[in-house]
Amino acid sequence: MEFIGAGKICSFCGVDWSPQRRFAGGFGAQICAECIARYSDMFSTPAKLKAATRPPWNEMSNEQMLDSLPDIVATSEQVDEFLHGWVGLLRERGISWQEIGLALGVSRQAAWERFTRGKRSPAREAEPG
Ligand SMILES: [Zn+2]
Secondary structure, eight states: OOOOOTTOBOTTTOOBOBTTBOEEEETTEEEEHHHHHHHHHHTSSHHHHHHTOSOGGGGOOHHHHHHHHHHHHHHHHHHHHHHHHHHHHHHHTTOOHHHHHHHHTSOHHHHHHHHHTTOSSSSOOOOOO
16 A cells, blocks of 8 residues: 555645645544644643644634535545455465454455445455455
């Protein structure tokens, strides 16, 4: 699985990735350098941290919350795409659907169905035997 920045968004502010806007990420979430700086400052002193503990939606208008919906959907899709890539890596390593299902707390069949239905890759995997 290769990291491809194009099409990725910052999971914290929604900006698009670009070669000039570097991202850090993990498990499908991405964060831009500006958000890293903002959150680093936010956590820099106990007073700043205490001031930042209120949920941001308490201060948001209904329109602001509605405007955030597409970014939340895009972040969810980004994480789901990463999850499918991660499971693909596990399959390439020879990990069985049984083991993947066990790790996720679902049956082998449920794991197979989740990760092979609507699969973006042209080669669908055969049903687990
Ligand atoms: Zn950001």
